Amino acid sequence: MGKTFLQLKSMEEARRLLEAFSPLPRTEQVTLREALGRIPAEPIETPEALPAFNRSLMDGFALRASDAASAKETAPVFLDLIGQVQMGLAPRQSVGPGQAMAIPTGAMLPSGADAVVMVEHTRPIGPESIEVCRAVAPGQHILGRGEDLAQGTRILPAGRRLTPLDLGALAACGLVTLSVCALPRVAILSTGDELVDPDEKPGPAQVRDTNALTLAAQVTQAGGQPLRLGRVPDDASALLNATGKAVEQADMVLLSGGSSVGVRDHTTTVLDKLSGGKLLLEGIALSPGKPTLLADIGGKPVFGMPGHPISSFVVFHVLVASLLRRMSGAHPPWKKQGLRGRLTENVESAPGRESWLRVRLEETREGWSVIPVRGGSAVYSSLAHCDALLRLPAGLEGHAAGDEVEVEVLR
Amino acid sequence: MGKTFLQLKSMEEARRLLEAFSPLPRTEQVTLREALGRIPAEPIETPEALPAFNRSLMDGFALRASDAASAKETAPVFLDLIGQVQMGLAPRQSVGPGQAMAIPTGAMLPSGADAVVMVEHTRPIGPESIEVCRAVAPGQHILGRGEDLAQGTRILPAGRRLTPLDLGALAACGLVTLSVCALPRVAILSTGDELVDPDEKPGPAQVRDTNALTLAAQVTQAGGQPLRLGRVPDDASALLNATGKAVEQADMVLLSGGSSVGVRDHTTTVLDKLSGGKLLLEGIALSPGKPTLLADIGGKPVFGMPGHPISSFVVFHVLVASLLRRMSGAHPPWKKQGLRGRLTENVESAPGRESWLRVRLEETREGWSVIPVRGGSAVYSSLAHCDALLRLPAGLEGHAAGDEVEVEVLR
Numbered sequence: 001m002g003k004t005f006l007q008l009k010s011m012e013e014a015r016r017l018l019e020a021f022s023p024l025p026r027t028e029q030v031t032l033r034e035a036l037g038r039i040p041a042e043p044i045e046t047p048e049a050l051p052a053f054n055r056s057l058m059d060g061f062a063l064r065a066s067d068a069a070s071a072k073e074t075a076p077v078f079l080d081l082i083g084q085v086q087m088g089l090a091p092r093q094s095v096g097p098g099q100a101m102a103i104p105t106g107a108m109l110p111s112g113a114d115a116v117v118m119v120e121h122t123r124p125i126g127p128e129s130i131e132v133c134r135a136v137a138p139g140q141h142i143l144g145r146g147e148d149l150a151q152g153t154r155i156l157p158a159g160r161r162l163t164p165l166d167l168g169a170l171a172a173c174g175l176v177t178l179s180v181c182a183l184p185r186v187a188i189l190s191t192g193d194e195l196v197d198p199d200e201k202p203g204p205a206q207v208r209d210t211n212a213l214t215l216a217a218q219v220t221q222a223g224g225q226p227l228r229l230g231r232v233p234d235d236a237s238a239l240l241n242a243t244g245k246a247v248e249q250a251d252m253v254l255l256s257g258g259s260s261v262g263v264r265d266h267t268t269t270v271l272d273k274l275s276g277g278k279l280l281l282e283g284i285a286l287s288p289g290k291p292t293l294l295a296d297i298g299g300k301p302v303f304g305m306p307g308h309p310i311s312s313f314v315v316f317h318v319l320v321a322s323l324l325r326r327m328s329g330a331h332p333p334w335k336k337q338g339l340r341g342r343l344t345e346n347v348e349s350a351p352g353r354e355s356w357l358r359v360r361l362e363e364t365r366e367g368w369s370v371i372p373v374r375g376g377s378a379v380y381s382s383l384a385h386c387d388a389l390l391r392l393p394a395g396l397e398g399h400a401a402g403d404e405v406e407v408e409v410l411r
Numbered sequence: 412m413g414k415t416f417l418q419l420k421s422m423e424e425a426r427r428l429l430e431a432f433s434p435l436p437r438t439e440q441v442t443l444r445e446a447l448g449r450i451p452a453e454p455i456e457t458p459e460a461l462p463a464f465n466r467s468l469m470d471g472f473a474l475r476a477s478d479a480a481s482a483k484e485t486a487p488v489f490l491d492l493i494g495q496v497q498m499g500l501a502p503r504q505s506v507g508p509g510q511a512m513a514i515p516t517g518a519m520l521p522s523g524a525d526a527v528v529m530v531e532h533t534r535p536i537g538p539e540s541i542e543v544c545r546a547v548a549p550g551q552h553i554l555g556r557g558e559d560l561a562q563g564t565r566i567l568p569a570g571r572r573l574t575p576l577d578l579g580a581l582a583a584c585g586l587v588t589l590s591v592c593a594l595p596r597v598a599i600l601s602t603g604d605e606l607v608d609p610d611e612k613p614g615p616a617q618v619r620d621t622n623a624l625t626l627a628a629q630v631t632q633a634g635g636q637p638l639r640l641g642r643v644p645d646d647a648s649a650l651l652n653a654t655g656k657a658v659e660q661a662d663m664v665l666l667s668g669g670s671s672v673g674v675r676d677h678t679t680t681v682l683d684k685l686s687g688g689k690l691l692l693e694g695i696a697l698s699p700g701k702p703t704l705l706a707d708i709g710g711k712p713v714f715g716m717p718g719h720p721i722s723s724f725v726v727f728h729v730l731v732a733s734l735l736r737r738m739s740g741a742h743p744p745w746k747k748q749g750l751r752g753r754l755t756e757n758v759e760s761a762p763g764r765e766s767w768l769r770v771r772l773e774e775t776r777e778g779w780s781v782i783p784v785r786g787g788s789a790v791y792s793s794l795a796h797c798d799a800l801l802r803l804p805a806g807l808e809g810h811a812a813g814d815e816v817e818v819e820v821l822r
Contacts, residue, residue, distance in 0.1 A: 032609060036628045050791055053616060057789060059672050087645070087673060088605030090615035104673050106605060106718070106789075108616035149792045156795050163821055164628035168720050169794035171609035171621040194499030194517060198443060198582035204501035205464060205519035210579040217447045217575035234498070261470050262498060262515050307517070309579050336820070339748050378468060378517075380461055381560045383580035384567050409747070410574055 008283045008290065011318075011354045011394065017280045017294065018323045021301050024251055026182035032171055035162050037223070038180040039329045044156040046173040049146035054109040056085075058141040061100040061122060061130060062113035068136040076123070076131035085110060100130060109142055116141035149173060159331035161223075181329030183225040187250035188212050189242055190231040191267070192257040192307060197231075210380075211256045211305070211312045218313070222321040223328045224252070236266045243270055243302065251327060253302040254320070259291040260307030267304045271295035274302075285394055287350035289315040308378045310386075314356045317389065338406035339388065341368030345401050349392035358386040359407055370405055387411055419694045419701065422729075422765045422805065428691045428705065429734045432712050435662055437593035443582055446573050448634070449591040450740045455567040457584040460557035465520040467496075469552040472511040472533060472541060473524035479547040487534070487542035496521060511541060520553055527552035560584060570742035572634075592740030594636040598661035599623050600653055601642040602678070603668040603718060608642075621791075622667045622716070622723045629724070633732040634739045635663070647677045654681055654713065662738060664713040665731070670702040671718030678715045682706035685713075696805055698761035700726040719789045721797075725767045728800065749817040750799065752779030756812050760803035769797040770818055781816055798822055 009017070027041040056062065063079060071077040079100040085091045091110035095101055100117075101110050109116070118141065121134040149155060155173065156166060159181075170178065195209040196202045209231065216226035227250055232242040239255075246253045258267040271279050276298035284292050288311035293304030303320060305312045325332075341361065349355035358373040370390065375382040388407040392398065399405055420428070438452040467473065474490060482488040490511040496502045496518045506512055506523035514520070514527060529552065532545040560566060566584065567577060581589065606620040607613045620642065627637035638661055643653040650666075657664045669678040682690050687709035695703050699722035704715030714731060716723045736743075752772065760766035769784035781801065786793040799818040803809065810816055 032624060033627070036631060051618070052613065055789075057787065087603065088614075088617050105671070106603075106618070143789065148790050153792070155792070161822065164625045164632065165720075165724055165794040165797055165821065167628050168621040168625035168724070169791045171619055171624050172720070172791040172794075174612075174619065176610045192498065192517075199587045201585075202463065203499075206499050207462070207517070208582055208585065210582040213443060213582050214575045214579035216444070217578050220447060221575065260516070309576075309583070313576055313579070337748055337750050376468065378466075378554065379559050380580045380583040381564070381566070383576040383583075386576055410576065411572065 008285045008353075009281055010285050014281055014284050014286075014294075014319060018301070018319065020296065021299070021323060021327060023329045024182055024184055024327055027179045028182050029177045030180050031177050032167050032175065035167060035170075035178060035180065036164065037161050039161055039223075040156055040158050041179045041181050041329060042158050043154050044170065044175065044178065046149045046151060046153045046155050048174040049151045050149040050173055051143055051145060051147070054145055055143045056103045056105060056107050056109060056116045056141060057143055058116055058118045059105050060103060060116045060118045060141065061132075062095055062103045062110050062116055063100040063132070063136065064095060064097060064113060065115040065136045065138040065140065067098060068117065068132040071132045071135050073133045076133045078125065078129055078131055081128050081130055114138050114142075157331075159329055161330060183223065184252060184324055184327045185227055185250040186219045186224045186324065187227045187229050187246035187253045188215050188219070188256055189229045189246050189253065190256045191234055191239065191263045192231070192260065193234045195231055195257075209256070211307070211309055214309065214313060215254055215256055215305070215316060218316045218321065219324065222324045223330065224324045234263055234266065236269055239266050240270045240273060244274055247274065247297050247300055247302065251300060252324065253297075253300065255302065255304045256312065257307040258304030259293045263307075264291065264293070264304070267293055271297070271302060271304070284319075285353040286315070286318065287353040287355040289318070290353065292319070308376075309380065309383060310358065310378075314389070318356060338408050339368060340404055340406050341370040342366070343399055343401055343403050343405055344369050344371045346398060347372050347390070347392070348398035349394075349396055352394060354394045355392040357390045357392065358382055359388050359390050360385050361387040361407070361409070370407055419696045419764075420692055421696050425692060425695050425697075425705075425730060429712070429730065431707065432710070432734060432738060434740045435593055435595055435738055438590045439593050440588050441591050442588050443578050443586065446578060446581075446589060446591065447575065448572050450572055450634075451567060451569050452590045452592050452740060453569050454565050455581065455586065455589065457560045457562060457564045457566050459585040460562045461560040461584055462554055462556060462558070465556055466554045467514045467516060467518050467520060467527045467552060468554055469527055469529045470516050471514060471527045471529040471552065472543075473506055473514045473521050473527055474511040474543070474547065475506060475508060475524060476526040476547045476549040476551065478509060479528065479543040482543045482546050484544045487544045489536065489540055489542050492539050492541055525549050525553075568742075570740055572741060594634065595663060595735055595738045596638055596661040597630045597635045597735065598638045598640050598657035598664045599626050599630070599667055600640045600657050600664065601667045602645055602650065602674045603642070603671065604645045606642055606668075620667070622718070622720055625720065625724060626665055626667055626716070626727060629727045629732065630735065633735045634741065635735045645674055645677065647680055650677050651681045651684060655685055658685065658708050658711055658713065662711060663735065664708075664711065666713065666715045667723065668718040669715030670704045674718075675702065675704070675715070678704055682708070682713060682715070695730075696764040697726070697729065698764040698766040700729070701764065703730070719787075720791065720794060721769065721789075725800070729767060749819050750779060751815055751817050752781040753777070754810050754812055754814050754816055755780050755782045757809060758783050758801070758803070759809035760805075760807055763805060765805045766803040768801045768803065769793055770799050770801050771796050772798040772818070772820070781818055
């Protein structure tokens with residue numbers, strides 16, 4: 001490898017290389033209360049019929065439809081009221097010809113009855129009889145046993161993050177625990193002799209390690225489990241040792257700052273040397289993020305991440321996050337539509353590279369203003385003003401002020 | 412109150428009533444590692460200047476700009492190379508006239524030097540001298556102390572959920588802990604004598620309480636802390652007692668099933684009776700969700716939620732979630748653009764009510780298909796097929812098949 005010129009791979013090549021890594025095979029059992037956002041490892045079939053009994057869908061009277069098939073306002077049908085069905089209790093009586101029982105919404109249909117007439121379509125005639133003023137059809141206002149979901153119905157596919165509604169549907173069917181994909185463990189190892197922990201006071205010439213914190217938060221957002229392994233001194237044998245251990249512990253490794261000048265040569269050597277190591281990427285046509293490294297170490301992806309905070313963030317957002325989602329067993333989610341707005345200034349892409357620009361958003365009467373955030377990728381003040389990212393594909397030179405663009409909102 | 416006819420309030424009135432409830436005054440201290448998604452209780456100012464020292468932005472040589480102000484390819488300037496700055500260490504030497512020191516990106520500028528020249532714009536002349544081939548301006552390729560963020564700069568406003576980038580910026584400035592808004596505690600109390608816990612086996616005529624599970628997940632998603640208080644028997648004194656305790660413990664109370672027929676009369680009585688209670692809503696022009704109740708009990712919102720699973724979900728999504736976000740101290744987030752697609756069938760709204768329809772999404776070559784999900788709001792099989800919600804404002808009769816509509820994606 002040349003030390004000065006990077007052998008840049010296009011983003012298409014980079015994405016293709018990432019496809020070589022497989023979803024994790026590990027699964028775990030969770031209860032429904034723990035299952036929000038988790039990913040079913042296999043399609044889910046209903047263990048029970050739903051509803052488990054014939055239910056009334058209305059407040060009214062359970063009856064035999066044949067008794068009131070021809071009932072109308074001008075020719076109502078009289079029925080004997082023999083009692084009232086209680087919520088949550090199986091009715092002890094049976095409804096015979098010419099009889100009816102009061103029934104609330106959701107209660108169990110008494111035997112003998114095959115329909116419900118709404119209370120609005122009846123009139124009370126003393127305490128022990130009613131008149132039905134509308135024709136009643138068999139099955140009317142009833143949800144029959146298994147009519148909602150028959151036992152064994154495939155209700156949810158594998159690979160789709162569980163929503164609050166999904167949890168409700170699974171609970172309704174009597175699912176108590178389910179098998180979900182394990183969360184991918186992502187080791188984060190910081191390189192850079194100038195770094196101290198964020199909660200330490202830096203000495204002269206030292207700076208706080210902010211990227212490990214941001215990366216850990218990005219891992220959490222993308223559905224992984226961050227393992228913060230701290231810092232490793234900038235020498236090849238320490239890095240080799242620490243990276244080897246990280247690969248053993250985790251499903252993916254991020255060497256934060258590992259593609260920075262100074263650390264880079266050690267990183268490439270280490271990634272080459274590690275048992276089963278195969279250096280896949282030594283630079284991408286991406287801006288920021290060009291020097292990014294990627295190796296396959298025994299089937300596990302190990303990234304050498306850029307040291308500049310914005311570059312590290314963008315490389316995770318653009319490359320690492322989707323790989324992490326796939327490793328977590330998630331099917332590709334809906335391609336979210338971005339937010340459309342008008343650029344307030346001209347923007348240019350880095351020649352020949354896919355470029356991701358930081359932008360700030362402001363709502364105006366004419367819609368959204370998309371305001372480019374200036375400042376190099378080492379500048380922290382720009383981080384907190386970064387509301388969204390604007391992608392400029394490789395080959396597109398830029399956009400003019402006033403152009404309508406679509407951005408990916410980060411907040 | 413009439414027992415049969417609801418006094419429906421419009422959605423506008425309902426939203427206005429919700430504005431009476433204030434954001435919580437409670438705050439708590441968290442470390443940056445715990446701060447993802449939390450909401451700063453006050454604007455954040457940088458406790459330290461950033462960078463804390465003059466840093467090089469390039470790999471190159473630190474020098475005095477005046478020495479190389481007129482350097483060019485055809486007339487390079489020779490400088491004595493007096494040493495190399497190490498990452499993370501304060502340089503012990505000073506750069507004098509006619510001198511230079513090698514310096515990596517991010518390292519501390521040695522005293523005496525006021526600029527950096529990129530390594531690409533120099534040539535080595537033996538081990539102890541270089542030639543500079545480009546003119547150098549003072550301050551070039553240097554980020555001066557405090558130039559990124561001066562001490563005391565307001566870096567983040569209150570009320571905005573912290574992103575991974577925000578955490579990085581805060582860490583860079585030396586923030587270790589910060590004051591965030593407390594998570595609103597939302598008590599969920601289930602009513603309905605037919606209910607059993609989701610992990611219990613229902614007896615004849617009983618059903619599992621799925622709504623409390625879905626509501627708890629919705630509370631979590633909206634940034635609250637669910638308190639699941641279990642079930643309360645359907646009688647007025649038990650409900651009064653349990654609701655009173657829930658109001659003491661929590662910032663908001665959801666009586667799941669509390670607006671259902673059968674429970675409703677007890678709920679309205681209880682909400683009226685509770686000390687400081689004021690019934691605000693006894694029905695909304697919303698479909699599904701019409702019978703929803705809302706009271707203000709000593710400044711805390713108490714909702715009587717519908718019993719049908721879809722109705723309960725929609726009422727939370729449409730009314731409760733935004734109130735919960737505001738109580739949590741969050742400023743309104745970006746109004747997310749929905750997903751646009753074409754309806755595959757005609758849809759109709761409930762006359763005079765704002766209607767929210769369940770839809771399924773399918774990607775086609777022509778874009779997204781928006782497929783209405785049929786089934787009453789008591790039907791569970793429709794839950795797992797609900798990818799998004801389509802809002803039909805009150806007054807709009809419906810849409811025709813083929814119309815382009817915007818939907819709120821739930822997955």
